[in-house]
Amino acid sequence: MSAIFDKMTEPEKHVAEFLGELGLWYKYEFPVFLFDDKERPRIWTPDFFLPKLGLYIEVCGSGDVDYSYREKIFDKNGMYIIFVHYYKEEKVWKQFLVERLEYIGEKRLSLISEAIEPIGRYRRLRNYHRALVSFKRS
Numbered sequence: 001m002s003a004i005f006d007k008m009t010e011p012e013k014h015v016a017e018f019l020g021e022l023g024l025w026y027k028y029e030f031p032v033f034l035f036d037d038k039e040r041p042r043i044w045t046p047d048f049f050l051p052k053l054g055l056y057i058e059v060c061g062s063g064d065v066d067y068s069y070r071e072k073i074f075d076k077n078g079m080y081i082i083f084v085h086y087y088k089e090e091k092v093w094k095q096f097l098v099e100r101l102e103y104i105g106e107k108r109l110s111l112i113s114e115a116i117e118p119i120g121r122y123r124r125l126r127n128y129h130r131a132l133v134s135f136k137r138s
Helices: 002-007 010-021 068-076 090-137
Strands: 032-035 041-044 048-050 055-060 080-085
Touching: 010 048, 010 055, 010 090, 032 068, 068 080, 080 090
Parallel strands: 055 080
Antiparallel strands: 032 041, 048 055
16 A cells, blocks of 8 residues: 555545545545536546545645636546545545545435335235235125
């Protein structure tokens, strides 16, 4: 793992250490395939990918770069990314990262609940039908 740390910037190392403290396993600069705003295929390598959570983290080293385009492209492709503004006070970026992880987790749970609701309705109808058929036989 030290070989990976050698390739990281200082801010990336600090974020990696914090992810470790949170018990979150990551892949460093894991490529992602996206379509840009003109539908052209692109491969980007955000700083971190969290496989268990299916989301990316990009460490922003200064406020000079506008990351809104990248954020728009990830959103357009239905992918989650968190932009960690490391240059802000340590407790600020750490708190922001934790809050975003929690927000995305809650959002995903809501989406999953909505997606599986038809399955629940189907099972309830099937069970009702079975009970009705069983009742008619007796």
